[in-house]
Amino acid sequence: MSFAELWAELLPLGRDERTGGYRRYSWTDADAACRAWFARTATGLGLRTDCDRNGNLWAWWGWPGEHAAIMTGSHLDSVPDGGAYDGPLGVVSAFAAIGRLRDDGFRPARPIAVAAFTEEEGARFGVACLGSRLLTGAVDPATARQLRDRDEVSLAAAMRGAGRDPGLLGRDDDLLANLGACVELHIEQGSMLADLDAAVGVADGIWPHGRWRLDFTGRPDHAGTTRLPDRRDPMLPFAATVLAARAAAEERGALATVGKVAAEPGAANAISATVHAWLDARAPDDATLAGVVGDVWTTAQQQAARHGVQVARTQESVTPAVTFDSRLRDRVVAVLGAAGRPAPVLATGAGHDAGVLAGRIPATMLFVRNPTGVSHAPAEHAEPADCEAGVAALATVLADLAGQ
Amino acid sequence: MSFAELWAELLPLGRDERTGGYRRYSWTDADAACRAWFARTATGLGLRTDCDRNGNLWAWWGWPGEHAAIMTGSHLDSVPDGGAYDGPLGVVSAFAAIGRLRDDGFRPARPIAVAAFTEEEGARFGVACLGSRLLTGAVDPATARQLRDRDEVSLAAAMRGAGRDPGLLGRDDDLLANLGACVELHIEQGSMLADLDAAVGVADGIWPHGRWRLDFTGRPDHAGTTRLPDRRDPMLPFAATVLAARAAAEERGALATVGKVAAEPGAANAISATVHAWLDARAPDDATLAGVVGDVWTTAQQQAARHGVQVARTQESVTPAVTFDSRLRDRVVAVLGAAGRPAPVLATGAGHDAGVLAGRIPATMLFVRNPTGVSHAPAEHAEPADCEAGVAALATVLADLAGQ
Numbered sequence: 174m175s176f177a178e179l180w181a182e183l184l185p186l187g188r189d190e191r192t193g194g195y196r197r198y199s200w201t202d203a204d205a206a207c208r209a210w211f212a213r214t215a216t217g218l219g220l221r222t223d224c225d226r227n228g229n230l231w232a233w234w235g236w237p238g239e240h241a242a243i244m245t246g247s248h249l250d251s252v253p254d255g256g257a258y259d260g261p262l263g264v265v266s267a268f269a270a271i272g273r274l275r276d277d278g279f280r281p282a283r284p285i286a287v288a289a290f291t292e293e294e295g296a297r298f299g300v301a302c303l304g305s306r307l308l309t310g311a312v313d314p315a316t317a318r319q320l321r322d323r324d325e326v327s328l329a330a331a332m333r334g335a336g337r338d339p340g341l342l343g344r345d346d347d348l349l350a351n352l353g354a355c356v357e358l359h360i361e362q363g364s365m366l367a368d369l370d371a372a373v374g375v376a377d378g379i380w381p382h383g384r385w386r387l388d389f390t391g392r393p394d395h396a397g398t399t400r401l402p403d404r405r406d407p408m409l410p411f412a413a414t415v416l417a418a419r420a421a422a423e424e425r426g427a428l429a430t431v432g433k434v435a436a437e438p439g440a441a442n443a444i445s446a447t448v449h450a451w452l453d454a455r456a457p458d459d460a461t462l463a464g465v466v467g468d469v470w471t472t473a474q475q476q477a478a479r480h481g482v483q484v485a486r487t488q489e490s491v492t493p494a495v496t497f498d499s500r501l502r503d504r505v506v507a508v509l510g511a512a513g514r515p516a517p518v519l520a521t522g523a524g525h526d527a528g529v530l531a532g533r534i535p536a537t538m539l540f541v542r543n544p545t546g547v548s549h550a551p552a553e554h555a556e557p558a559d560c561e562a563g564v565a566a567l568a569t570v571l572a573d574l575a576g577q
Numbered sequence: 578m579s580f581a582e583l584w585a586e587l588l589p590l591g592r593d594e595r596t597g598g599y600r601r602y603s604w605t606d607a608d609a610a611c612r613a614w615f616a617r618t619a620t621g622l623g624l625r626t627d628c629d630r631n632g633n634l635w636a637w638w639g640w641p642g643e644h645a646a647i648m649t650g651s652h653l654d655s656v657p658d659g660g661a662y663d664g665p666l667g668v669v670s671a672f673a674a675i676g677r678l679r680d681d682g683f684r685p686a687r688p689i690a691v692a693a694f695t696e697e698e699g700a701r702f703g704v705a706c707l708g709s710r711l712l713t714g715a716v717d718p719a720t721a722r723q724l725r726d727r728d729e730v731s732l733a734a735a736m737r738g739a740g741r742d743p744g745l746l747g748r749d750d751d752l753l754a755n756l757g758a759c760v761e762l763h764i765e766q767g768s769m770l771a772d773l774d775a776a777v778g779v780a781d782g783i784w785p786h787g788r789w790r791l792d793f794t795g796r797p798d799h800a801g802t803t804r805l806p807d808r809r810d811p812m813l814p815f816a817a818t819v820l821a822a823r824a825a826a827e828e829r830g831a832l833a834t835v836g837k838v839a840a841e842p843g844a845a846n847a848i849s850a851t852v853h854a855w856l857d858a859r860a861p862d863d864a865t866l867a868g869v870v871g872d873v874w875t876t877a878q879q880q881a882a883r884h885g886v887q888v889a890r891t892q893e894s895v896t897p898a899v900t901f902d903s904r905l906r907d908r909v910v911a912v913l914g915a916a917g918r919p920a921p922v923l924a925t926g927a928g929h930d931a932g933v934l935a936g937r938i939p940a941t942m943l944f945v946r947n948p949t950g951v952s953h954a955p956a957e958h959a960e961p962a963d964c965e966a967g968v969a970a971l972a973t974v975l976a977d978l979a980g981q
Contacts, residue, residue, distance in 0.1 A: 194842065253842035254797070254850070296844055362802035382801060384845050393658070393954035396834035396857040397786060397926040398766035401827055403950070408835050412819035415812055423805055430800035431812050433845045434838055438598070438657035440700060441788050441837045441855035441893075443953040446658075451845035453800040489845075522801035546807070549847040550797030 174217065176269035176564050177557065183210050183261055187251065194254025194551040198297040198322075199228070200331035207249040211289055214268050218275070220287070225348055226341040227307040228291040228332065234271055235284030241353025242284035243575040244534075245270070245567065248293035248304070248526060255294070256553020258360040262541060262560065264289050266358045270568040277568075281575040283353060290526045297322045297331070300490050301384070305526035309533050310344030317342055354501060354574055355536035357527035358567050360555050364546030365519050372562035375505050376497050376538035377520045379528040380428075381462045382455035383491030387414065387473055390483040393438060393446035407448040408436060410476035410484065417472035418452055421465045427456035428522055429465055451489075455522040459494055495528040498535035505537050508573040514566050523548075539566055578621065580673035580968050581961065587614050587665055591655065598658025598955040602701040602726075603632070604735040611653040611665075615693055618672050622679070624691070629752055630745040631711040632695040632736065638675055639688030645757025646688035647979045648938075649674070649971065652697035652708070652930060659698070660957020662764040666945060666964065668693050670762045674972035681972075685979040687757065694930045701726045701735075704894050705788065709930035713937050714748030721746055758905060758978055759940035761931035762971050764959050768950030769923050776966035779909050780901050780942035781924045783932040784832075785866045786859035787895030791818065791877055794887040797842060797850035808848055812840060814880035814888065815852040821876035822856055825869045831860035832926055833869055855893075859926040863898055899932040902939035909941050912977045918970050927952075943970055 187203030215232035247263025291304035389407035422429035591607030619636030651667025695708035793811035826833035860866035
């Protein structure tokens with residue numbers, strides 16, 4: 174099947190008709206539909222499929238264990254009302270590239286594996302790249318089993334509900350030992366390729382980044398009768414912290430965002446009891462990241478104290494700077510150049526499963542041009558011709574890496 | 578039945594075991610349980626009960642229409658995780674006062690009616706005092722039928738689900754014509770009576786107050802890849818607006834609160850598409866209120882423009898200043914003083930059904946001491962002795978007003 178045919182099959186699954194965005198949260202019905210699509214597609218290509226101990230999907234061309242496999246793929250889950258491309262483009266392109274290699278009569282000397290990692294976005298259980306982090310041992314399985322979604326459903330319960338055994342979660346060295354290299358294809362989540370007028374790029378590294386939860390606890394009161402000096406309103410230090418995050422990011426040349434907030438009890442005529450907020454911060458290096466988070470925390474504490482509010486900070490995830498394997502990167506750049514598909518090298522602030530795997534095996538990424546740079550939103554888009562260029566580039570790279 | 582017995586029967590209905598607060602939203606199962614309690618209690622006292630066209634409950638001692646009735650009562654619905662007293666204290670005290678008058682052999686010369694108004698808090702459909710506003714014609718019934726809760730259920734659908742006909746909603750002059758005066762008893766939602774060392778007070782007036790929804794619309798983007806100057810993040814002007822509301826209230830001697838916020842899509846790693854916020858503002862006079870809201874709106878517009886964000890303002894409800902009928906107030910103060918129950922006069926920033934009715938009939942309120950001033954929260958409390966003093970005061974006032 175062509176890229177366009179595979180893409181069209183996946184497109185309706187988990188899409189919200191009201192927003193046009195995707196709600197493919199792990200271990201939900203939408204996720205099950207995506208998993209069924211993965212199995213169906215892989216089987217149609219003659220690949221053997223498997224679900225690993227951590228819920229990640231695999232499709233194998235060749236037998237694992239004979240030689241170090243070349244792994245490609247990405248993830249199928251989405252942020253709330255996310256776009257169609259972030260994740261799925263890498264999985265669909267992987268299948269399309271394999272179909273193209275097969276049609277061309279290519280016979281791999283090493284196995285090629287297509288992976289779809291679970292909970293990459295952390296949209297349901299709060300930890301980004303959860304599937305790949307469990308695989309590599311970066312997340313403790315006992316901690317992971319206790320993660321809860323907004324309805325207080327644990328990961329363990331959600332997995333059991335989907336027919337999976339959460340007791341099997343954990344580092345999987347046997348599987349990792351079969352993998353020789355990772356090439357993840359992904360839509361670019363900025364507009365550098367558009368600025369450079371290139372359809373495909375190669376990743377240089379990933380900025381260090383993390384997520385912190387800030388819990389402001391005040392005292393619930395009536396909004397119409399509690400005098401200002403008597404109030405302990407957590408909304409006020411929260412608001413000051415949002416502005417401090419932006420200021421710190423500007424000052425230090427970094428990124429900081431508060432995109433998720435929950436005020437309880439959430440009545441228009443009541444002073445909040447608590448405000449929970451999530452800080453996403455990213456920076457070119459680890460010291461700058463620590464500086465931004467330190468600035469934000471200082472303001473949060475000062476403003477909380479000023480308003481008689483308690484504040485607590487929880488680090489939900491932190492990924493140190495990732496520099497992808499330079500030999501693999503140079504080889505990918507060279508083989509694409511030799512094939513008449515020159516691809517510039519670029520860094521990104523977004524985390525990816527390839528960044529998690531980079532701690533264990535040589536890893537690299539291909540980015541496909543995003544004309545507007547919009548991502549994590551329904552308007553996320555890539556032109557069909559650029560998607561085809563991505564498939565061609567991935568096929569070229571896989572043929573090179575798995576051809577010997 | 579005594580106050581304590583009536584109170585104990587109502588207390589468990591609609592209480593959330595986790596927070597200890599109440600979730601008695603109109604036309605829900607909890608609301609139905611409260612309504613059944615009302616009917617059972619009224620019937621036990623020998624009162625005839627009725628539900629009016631707008632869903633408000635009535636219990637009659639005597640026949641409506643003979644003479645202008647004296648109306649008492651309050652409401653049974655709650656804010657999210659509200660306290661036990663706000664509303665129910667007035668209804669339970671009304672029944673207890675009638676029981677006491679009956680035991681004392683009192684025979685009313687005018688009918689006495691106990692009302693429980695629906696959706697006083699506006700917690701489900703966003704419009705405070707909805708039941709009394711519909712009764713007096715202050716809210717258009719067609720608009721009311723279209724109000725929607727957070728799950729997009731309309732008031733019309735919710736009423737039909739509870740077996741009520743939303744087509745009957747609207748101004749009810751026949752019912753109003755039967756009412757000669759209104760005396761609502763309510764827990765104080767501040768601590769003035771505690772400061773004055775008085776168990777019961779009499780209302781002077783209600784500050785003008787209102788609720789405005791602010792919708793900030795930006796552009797959803799990836800938090801890890803969108804450069805700061807390219808962002809249109811609605812969280813930033815929202816945060817500035819929260820701080821501006823507090824500053825305006827401080828400067829003008831008013832109250833302003835943002836207690837409800839919803840950021841969409843609400844992912845930790847995505848810049849928000851929209852932030853919806855609700856401003857609650859109250860002031861000693863209408864001009865000051867307009868000044869506070871104008872200040873907040875100026876900041877919202879300026880900060881939205883600075884960040885490339887659209888902002889819209891919707892006035893969800895506004896109640897002008899209410900000065901309760903001075904003759905009725907003076908009579909209540911005099912009769913309580915003569916009975917050895919002196920009660921100070923005080924103003925309040927909280928809206929009440931009595932304030933809505935005050936536009937049509939002479940109205941007054943009795944407040945019962947709140948030792949901490951906490952309201953709209955599980956910790957809301959009144960001492961049993963003060964509740965008994967409230968019942969005694971209400972019985973005294975009803976005997977005076979209905980005795981001739």
